[in-house]
Amino acid sequence: DTGVSQDPxxxxxxxxxxxxxxxxxxSEHNRLYWYRQTLGQGPEFLTYFQNxxxxxxxxxxxxxxxxxxxxxxxxxxxxxxxxxxxxxxxLCASSRTGPEQYFGPGTRLTVT
Amino acid sequence: xxxVTQPDIxxxxxxxxxxxxxCNYSYGATPYLFWYVQSxxxxxxxxxxxxxxxxxxQGIKGFEAEFKRSQSSFNLRKxxxxxxxxAEYFCAVGEQAGTALxxxxxxxxxxxx
Numbered sequence: 001d002t003g004v005s006q007d008p009x010x011x012x013x014x015x016x017x018x019x020x021x022x023x024x025x026x027s028e029h030n031r032l033y034w035y036r037q038t039l040g041q042g043p044e045f046l047t048y049f050q051n052x053x054x055x056x057x058x059x060x061x062x063x064x065x066x067x068x069x070x071x072x073x074x075x076x077x078x079x080x081x082x083x084x085x086x087x088x089x090x091l092c093a094s095s096r097t098g099p100e101q102y103f104g105p106g107t108r109l110t111v112t
Numbered sequence: 113x114x115x116v117t118q119p120d121i122x123x124x125x126x127x128x129x130x131x132x133x134x135c136n137y138s139y140g141a142t143p144y145l146f147w148y149v150q151s152x153x154x155x156x157x158x159x160x161x162x163x164x165x166x167x168x169x170q171g172i173k174g175f176e177a178e179f180k181r182s183q184s185s186f187n188l189r190k191x192x193x194x195x196x197x198x199a200e201y202f203c204a205v206g207e208q209a210g211t212a213l214x215x216x217x218x219x220x221x222x223x224x225x
Contacts, residue, residue, distance in 0.1 A: 042215030
């Protein structure tokens with residue numbers, strides 16, 4: 001049983017550059033979530049997809065952030081014009097019918 | 113608004129000793145409750161969950177948690193801690209399937225020999 005996978009695991013970028021992360025959910029999980037986790041904090045919700053529809057977005061998701069799930073399978077999270085404050089762990093989770101969510105290993109972003 | 117409080121930022125326990133990590137939540141009804149564990153640089157692994165029914169729930173790795181409605185608490189316990197249990201533990205609350213989980217700030221567990 002393959003878990004949630006995320007790529008890349010680590011990304012170092014310069015301020016002002018654009019970055020894109022990918023998440024592959026557990027097979028047959030129609031719900032997909034993105035969270036952001038900064039040092040010493042718990043994960044904070046960014047956005048949620050059911051199949052290909054983006055149903056909820058947090059106020060944390062500024063205009064520089066965009067997420068897609070074009071065919072209801074994998075998802076991408078893009079950050080444009082990165083800022084140092086974007087440095088964080090970006091976590092993806094998926095679920096099927098229940099409220100429990102299964103997390104991937106995360107993408108660690110460092111903006112220099 | 114929903115919130116989760118984990119009062120202990122860092123706890124150190126001797127190997128073989130018992131463990132209790134505290135979690136209090138604020139929510140209007142009975143929420144879905146979860147405990148996750150995170151090793152350094154890794155994602156979160158689901159330890160256990162409570163939806164309804166028996167207030168004492170069993171999870172993986174020998175962990176259990178007890179839901180106490182009167183205290184709005186969902187504390188995590190383990191009778192005998194192993195060195196491999198050293199990690200960060202997060203309590204989370206959810207409203208229903210397809211909604212965001214609200215996490216506490218976590219408790220870091222260190223295990224001494």
